[in-house]
Structure formats: structure tokens, C-alpha cells
Amino acid sequence: MNITLKDGSVKVIDSPMTVFEVALSISEGLSRAACGGLVDGEVVDMTYVIDKDCSLSILTFNDEEGRKVFRHTASHVLAQAVKRLYPDVKLAIGPAIDDGFYYDFDSEVTFTADIIVKIEEEMKKIVKEKIALERFELPRNEAIKFMEERNEPYKVELINDLPEDSIISFYKQGDFVDLCAGPHLESTGKIKAFKITQVAGAYWRGSEKNKMLQRIYATAFPDKKMLAEHLERIEEAKKRDHNKLGRELEIFTTVDVIGQGLPILLPKGAKIIQTLQRFVEDEEAKRGWLLTKTPYMAKRELYKLSGHWDHYLDGMFVLGDPHDETKECFALRPMTCPFQYQAYLNRARSYRDLPLRYNETSTLFRNEDSGEMHGLIRVRQFTISEGHLMCLPEQLEEEFKGCLELAIYMLKTLGLYEDVSYRFSQWDPDNREKYIGTTEQWDEAQGIMKKILDHLEIPYKVGVGEAAFYGPKLDIQIKNVHGKEDTLITLQIDQLLAEKFGMEYTDRDGTKKNPYIIHRTSIGCYERTLALLIEKYAGAFPTWLAPEQVRVLPIIDKQADYCAEVYRKLRDKGIRAELDDRNEKIGYRIREAQLEKVPYMVVAGDKEMEEGKLSVRCRKTGENTVMTIDEFIDMITEEIDTKKL
RNA sequence: GCCAAUGUGGCUCAGGGGUAGAGCAAUUCACUCGUAAUGAAUAGGCCGUGGGUUCGAUUCCCACCAUUGGCUCCA
Numbered sequence: 001m002n003i004t005l006k007d008g009s010v011k012v013i014d015s016p017m018t019v020f021e022v023a024l025s026i027s028e029g030l031s032r033a034a035c036g037g038l039v040d041g042e043v044v045d046m047t048y049v050i051d052k053d054c055s056l057s058i059l060t061f062n063d064e065e066g067r068k069v070f071r072h073t074a075s076h077v078l079a080q081a082v083k084r085l086y087p088d089v090k091l092a093i094g095p096a097i098d099d100g101f102y103y104d105f106d107s108e109v110t111f112t113a114d115i116i117v118k119i120e121e122e123m124k125k126i127v128k129e130k131i132a133l134e135r136f137e138l139p140r141n142e143a144i145k146f147m148e149e150r151n152e153p154y155k156v157e158l159i160n161d162l163p164e165d166s167i168i169s170f171y172k173q174g175d176f177v178d179l180c181a182g183p184h185l186e187s188t189g190k191i192k193a194f195k196i197t198q199v200a201g202a203y204w205r206g207s208e209k210n211k212m213l214q215r216i217y218a219t220a221f222p223d224k225k226m227l228a229e230h231l232e233r234i235e236e237a238k239k240r241d242h243n244k245l246g247r248e249l250e251i252f253t254t255v256d257v258i259g260q261g262l263p264i265l266l267p268k269g270a271k272i273i274q275t276l277q278r279f280v281e282d283e284e285a286k287r288g289w290l291l292t293k294t295p296y297m298a299k300r301e302l303y304k305l306s307g308h309w310d311h312y313l314d315g316m317f318v319l320g321d322p323h324d325e326t327k328e329c330f331a332l333r334p335m336t337c338p339f340q341y342q343a344y345l346n347r348a349r350s351y352r353d354l355p356l357r358y359n360e361t362s363t364l365f366r367n368e369d370s371g372e373m374h375g376l377i378r379v380r381q382f383t384i385s386e387g388h389l390m391c392l393p394e395q396l397e398e399e400f401k402g403c404l405e406l407a408i409y410m411l412k413t414l415g416l417y418e419d420v421s422y423r424f425s426q427w428d429p430d431n432r433e434k435y436i437g438t439t440e441q442w443d444e445a446q447g448i449m450k451k452i453l454d455h456l457e458i459p460y461k462v463g464v465g466e467a468a469f470y471g472p473k474l475d476i477q478i479k480n481v482h483g484k485e486d487t488l489i490t491l492q493i494d495q496l497l498a499e500k501f502g503m504e505y506t507d508r509d510g511t512k513k514n515p516y517i518i519h520r521t522s523i524g525c526y527e528r529t530l531a532l533l534i535e536k537y538a539g540a541f542p543t544w545l546a547p548e549q550v551r552v553l554p555i556i557d558k559q560a561d562y563c564a565e566v567y568r569k570l571r572d573k574g575i576r577a578e579l580d581d582r583n584e585k586i587g588y589r590i591r592e593a594q595l596e597k598v599p600y601m602v603v604a605g606d607k608e609m610e611e612g613k614l615s616v617r618c619r620k621t622g623e624n625t626v627m628t629i630d631e632f633i634d635m636i637t638e639e640i641d642t643k644k645l
Numbered sequence: 646g647c648c649a650a651u652g653u654g655g656c657u658c659a660g661g662g663g664u665a666g667a668g669c670a671a672u673u674c675a676c677u678c679g680u681a682a683u684g685a686a687u688a689g690g691c692c693g694u695g696g697g698u699u700c701g702a703u704u705c706c707c708a709c710c711a712u713u714g715g716c717u718c719c720a
Contacts, residue, residue: 200715201648208717256711369646487720525720556677591681605679
């Protein structure tokens, strides 16, 4: 038999061999590093037997698939340890994820910190025992019987839901057997380094209607050094957490008596948002957007018309009794759409009016569940760079492209462009009650969006069930320091609401038609975007965004008047300068300015004062340059105007 | 909303059934100083809130509020 290896060489074997044996025949080191095989493009077990001609790549921990196999096996080690300690625990599922793996358990016992230590110790034993993993298959009936006997109801449910013709495979390692599609390592002995990172609740099958299980998150590596480095990276990342840094740097705060999800933007945070907002509104104006300002609340009837009342009532702050139809009832707006549509409806529209682009810096209110709030990323009141664009069918692609270009321009200006990914968010036809419109309308809207995205060559992932209730979305996603992904920017195509609101235009032939509507944001929600920026720059914002751009520091009070004059000049030029002439040592005040992440410190002592110059210290490099005030103003103005990162 | 952890002066944290401590910050005084911490003194807390147990609760129990990480939901 001929095995074509990754480097193109062909290995000839006489009798069937496992992937492990092939790896071993190449080198012992490779067999130790190997996590699985890629046979004719399919990921297989280390114990997979090769008995015919094929191509083979040995997967190691450096390959994404290899890592998945490795960590998936680690999840079985975790499950085995839990079952050894607590035989009554019921097993749910245990997949590998981005940076590790988890396993869900239904346990009477709560997994406390003490228990987690015990589980880790048991896992160590299992690794030390170097237990071999064996794969076997069972016919459906026997598989169900097998798991019923082992008292694993969740596994029985999983088997029942498998398609009729699917192969039902199990993996056995010593006293532990799990229903599993695999593939896996050949031995538990390879899981040299692991750590349980967290215990959390998680609903069975991800539905809040089901029982909440206990999920143990962990990670695993082939050696201890890699694990230590990984944990170190996580610790480092947490230091950038906007929720910590943002409070330390006095960008925002929260206070019990105001309420959850209602942050106070302190002067620094407010300044950053103001800077962003001016930039956004100016840029949008350049691109033909017309600013509206619509009310923050409306009567119940508006939301009934838009569908929010039926689909989003729980998410709204309602003023009055929502169910008492005899009295007027208002609700704060959770979205801008129905309000801006009223601007369109102000008069009869012609095809000549289109495209019509409305933008608004729009404050929204959403009554999120109490467990959802997170710093500035998820709040109950937020302000979004909102926009709705009404256009003709033949304008849709070009206008969508324009919206996307605007969003990308914003991301590039902020320096976040490299950090985002795209998600094409579609409806879930199995969950129809969440959406308005017919299957045909959804197919059409999604078809149009797919065509546009493919045409623009946007590299997206599909998110089923992630659509808005009225239409599909292109979401621009970003991860926070904890690795959790959130939507930063969204672009949506909507036909349904235009119809509901009776939005029309008169076409060339005199007939009335509904326009296409693009819902979009250009920079996202200011609070969330600010949060991501804090994390991106660890609080050290580019000069154009920094709430304080320059701190002016006399060495001693003898230069105070000179420095006050410098401060005045900078302020006159619109540069955000502060004067720190406190009676403290210069080193002390420099240190403070550094920690507060002020981009420039300008220092003046006798020498500078006599020469009419300044010593300019750059926060980032710590270097000092002596220059005149005008030279400094030119330099920093250039940096601010070009929005240098 | 669900699972879990946490809540002690502005911040970071220690303590613990007999009524509270450190460092930083603040204030005052002295030092007039050259690019990441000068020294000393002073002040500041009903230990998240409300109940309960107890002779006595900040400590134990319950509820609520808030914070954190997940789940579900979502920009």
C-alpha cells in the first residue's frame, strides 16, 4: 500500500498500520507529538488503521485539528475523573473549544473549589495511568440499551436524535466509556499539562427551557511550559479589561443607586465619546447622510406597528401598564427604525428621492436581563451611530457596499480593522415565532444579501438564528479580552418593515413600490466601541482620541507663569492640555501623567524658559525632545488631524 | 432570568461572634526639586442594604441590591 505523506513522499507498507505506527516509523518524536491523522482530508484517530492507498498528514498540536483532537481527549479525561469521584453524575457533552475544552455534567453535588482540586488530582492520575483509548461501534438499539444501563439519560437522548443511518461510535478508556464521534489520541498519557479554569452553569442543549447543568471549563497542552505561557497570556489580557482599566482611568463608573447596566461616563469617557461622535457625524455628512433627531419614546401603537410589541416587549422599558388598553402607554425606544421611518413618511416619495440616507446619534434603551450586563459592552442605555437608508432595488448593492466601506473606514481609523470578523446572520426556519415575514420573503432577503456578500468577497461565517426579527444581518464581530465575541457593527437588509409601515415611492411608471431599507451602524455603539478601544490600547489612546493630550509641567514654581502661557496657547489651538503646577517633584508628576496615559508631557525648567522652548516627553517611548512651542503645536496638530494610531 | 463566586475607608487588599487594619490616594506642614514614587503628621469606614439567630453580628442564616465569569439573550 502506498501512503502519500504531507511532503509529497510516498511510504510503502506491506500490512495495515495505525496512524500511530506510521508516525512512529517516521520518527519517535513525531509519534509523541502526533495528535491524529488527516487521511484523504478526513481527521482520524491515532488508532485508525490504514489498509489502503491514501494521503496522510500527521496532525500535531500545532494544527488546529490536532489541537481539537488533543483537547477533546482531555475532556474525556475530565469526565472520567468526575465519574470516578462521583459515579452518580450524568454526562452531557464535552467538546473542544477555541482555547481549551469543557464538559457539561448533571450533578447533585455543586462543583466547589475544593472539589475542582480533587478532580484535577484525579485527572493527573488518569494521565499517569496512560490509559489506551479504544473505539467501538454499536447498532442503534444496543447503543441506547448500553447507555440506559449506564444510567446516562442525556446520552440516550443524543443517540435518539442521531439520524437513522449514522454510525454510533463509542470511546473506551479503562473504566470509562463515552458516546463520541471522535477522533481521539491513542492514550491519556499525552495530556501532560491541563488546568480547570472555570465552573459555570449551562443549559442542556443551550435552551433555557431545559435543566441547567454544571459546565467545567479547562484547557490542556502537551507540556507544562505551554500551559504556563497560555495562563500568563490570559492574565496579561485581563489587565487590559476595559471594565477594570476604564474604572481605574476614570473613564466610567457605575453606582448601585442608579442601577445595573447604566454606567456614568466620567469627563474622560465623555470626551472620548464626544470626539468619536463628532468624527462620525462629520464623516457621515460627507458621505451624503442626513442627520435626524427623533424622540426617545413613543406610544405603544408605534411598536405594535413595527412588530416590537409582539417580538420585543420584554426588552423594552414601558411607561405605564402595557396591557391596559384603555390608557395611553409609552415605551422608551429599543431601536431607531420606526422613528426614522416616520421621517421618510413625512411626504410622498419618488424614485428620484432615492437613495435617501438618514443617520442619527441615537440613544436606545433595552431592558436586558440582569445577568447580561457587562461593563460598557452590554448596557441598558446606549448610544449608537444609527442609520437607515431607503433605496431602489438596483441601488441596493452599491448602497450596501457604501455602508460597508464606511464601517471599514471607521474600523481602520480606530485601528480595530485587523481584529474583526464577519458573520452573515440568518434566520432560523425551525424557530419561526421569533421572526416576522414569510419563508419566501426570508429566502429572498437572504439570497440578496448572500449575492452581495459573495460579490464583495466578504469572508463571512454563517450564524443561523442570529438574524434580527425583521431581516438578515452582516455583523462585524470582535472579541474582548476574555475571548468573548460581540457584535461591534451591523448592516441589515430589511423589506418587511417598509411594507408594515407603508413606506412607498412612486416609480418611473407611476406605480407605488416599497423601497429596500438598509439598517446600519457606522462605528457601532459608542459605549461598546469605547470599551473595545480601551482594551485595544490598554487605555493609552491614540493622541486624537486621548481625553487629555498634553500635560504641561513646570519643574519648579519659578516656571509656572511660563508654563501657564504654554498651556493657554495649546488650549487656544483646541489641544486638550492640562497644567500640573502642583508643588511636587517632577519625577512624581511625570509618573502620574505616565500612569494616566497622557500622550505628551511638556516640561519647562530654567533652561527651556530662557530659550523659549519646551522639553517634550513622549509617553510611549519615554524620549525627550527639546523644541519650541510652535514646533510642538505643529507636530501634535499633524498627529491629531491625521488621526495617527 | 439561570449557575457560581464576590461585596471591608476614593482605590488595592488583610482580618474575623465581643464592635476594624495596611499600602496607595486625600488633607496639612516642611523640602524649590531636571523626566516613573521626598519626608512627617492628620483625617477618613454603622465592614453593600434589609431582616433573622444571638447577651452581642461586620463575621452565622435568609432575602434583596450590585460586581465578576459563564449559560440563555443581544448592539
